[in-house]
Amino acid sequence: MFRKLNSFLAIFALLLVACSSDSEPETVNTATEPPKETEDQLIARALAIHDRVLTFDSHADTPLRMIEPGFDMSERHDPNESGSKVDYPRMKEGGLDAIFFAAFVAQDIRDDEGHDRAKILGLQMIDTVIESTQKHSDIVGLAVNPDDAYELEKEGKRAIYIAIENGYPIGRDLSNIELFYNKGVRYITLVHSTNNDLADSATDSEGPEHGGISGFGEQVVQEMNRLGIMVDVSHGSEEVFYDAIAMSKAPIIASHSNARAVTEHDRNMSDEMLKLMAENGGVVQLTMLSDYLRDRPENPELDAAIAAYQATLKPASEMTREERAASREAIRQLNEQFAVPPATVIHAVDHIDHIVKVAGIDHVGIGCDFDGGGGIDGVFDASEVANITIELVRRGYTEEEIKKIWGGNLIRVFQEVQAIAENIQTGNAS
Ligand SMILES: [Zn+2]
Known part of the structure; x- marks a missing residue:
């Protein structure tokens, strides 16, 4: 039986050779390696x-942009002229389906007056986002649940989610968290660049104040767990990260942070933190801030200019609100004046590679921080985010993996946070 089959195969093979001998000899390329993909094919x-x-x-x-008078999200802006990095036409152009718009309130005086002002400003930004999605409901939709992103994608609309960056507008009143939740807020970054009543910042020049998350901050985390708001540890000190992991009943996120082993920066996460993030089931969302993506090139002119300017200032604690804002703006302008070459997509994907190596493919995502300092060479604004995907494909990431990086992981955490909130509210929490 086998011999018969073998001889049949042999004849069949001979026939094949006979037939193929008519064709040109150059096409006998039966090498096992597939033909190499051209650059154009890879991009496609x-x-x-x-x-x-x-x-x-x-x-x-x-x-922050949307509250500027006359700023229209349905118009395409030139990022070089306006400084704006996101509008609806550029999201579409870049194939960006969903985004968290963070109502960012800069840290200011921590008294009742300061807290009231922060709450008013936070609500103004949130209401502006909601109004914008209503006004442009033909191209975008307000999203509050994980699945909304997929639904809106099917309709060909961008999904707009709302977050708060800096827990400062909560003030000392826990009931504000539910107010924000009801407006659509689905994550809160506990702290920003200086300490607040909730937690210590990674970058406060005065050092830690609470040794991580404060007692009040712990109540805030619990209330966020109860409602189904994701706890965001970006900008928090290392202790804030460890406290959040210990205190939160749900997985946590770092909405815009990178890997410290690749680029040493207080805002980036150590390998130990990345591993714990994986154990926690959370996600680190890579951000496109040059200084978090590569070592800053030496810039003595800028250092000298900043030092000279700072020598003219009085201590921050003695400054008025206006003076502090003016000094931030002056330093921003100096940074612009003595700019160094930005990071590239290569740097960004180096960080993704590292996080995948340390924490695994299920714990990394993307949070560009556009309009908050984010924007690098090749991913300068929302219209250019596909360059990240091109570099991921170039490095051999599969579609399944890219799906996780580009939102699958974040959606998973978001779903878990909501499921845990439901359990807490129905009294099934373990
Ligand atoms: Zn930030």
Whole structure:
């Protein structure tokens, strides 16, 4: 039986050889390796993947722009002229399906008056986002649940989610958290660049104040767990990260943070933190801030200019609100004046590679921080985010993996946070 089959195969093979001998000898390329993909083919494959997967950017400070009089989100802005990095036309152009717009309130005086002012400003930004989604309901939709992103994607609309960056507008009143939740807020970054009543910042020049999350901050985390608001530890000190992991009943997120082993920066996360994030089931969302992505090139002119300017200032504690804002603006301008070359997509994906290596493919995502300082060479604004996908494809990431990075992981955490909130509210919490 086998011999018969073998001889049949032999004849069949001979016939094949006979037939193929008519064709040109150069085509006898039966090498096992597939033909090498050209650059154009790779880009086309990457763009097709980019189009198929849900692309979700977890952090943009665009509400700061949206409250500027006359700023229209349905118009395309030139990022070089206006400084704006996100509007609806550029989200569409870049194939960006969903985004968290963070109402960012800069840290200020921590008294009742300061807290009231922060709450008013936070609500103004949130209401502006809601109004914008209503006004442009033909192209975007307000999203509050994880699945909304997929539903809106099917309708060809961008999903707009709301967050708060800096827990300062909560003041000392826990009931504000439910007020924000009811407006659609689905994550809160506990703290920003200086300490607040909730937690210590990674970058406060005065050092830690609470040794992590304060007693009040712990109540805030519990209330966020109860409502189904994700706890965001970006900008928090290392102790804030460890406290959040210990205190939160639900997985946590870092909405815009990178890997410290690749780029040493207080805002980035150590390998130990990345591993714990994986154990926690949370996600680290990579951010496109040059100084968190590569070592800053030496810039003595800028250092000298900042030092000279700072020598003219009185201590921060003696400054008025206006003076502090003016000094921030002056330093921003100096940074612009003595700018160094920005980071590139290569740097960004180096960080993704590292986080995947240390924490695994299920614990990394993307939060560009557009309109909050984010924007690098190749991913300068929302219209250019597909360049991240091209670089991921170039490095061999599969469509399944890219789907996780570009939003799948964030959506998973979001779903878990909501499921845990439901359990807490129905009294089934373990
Ligand atoms: Zn930030």
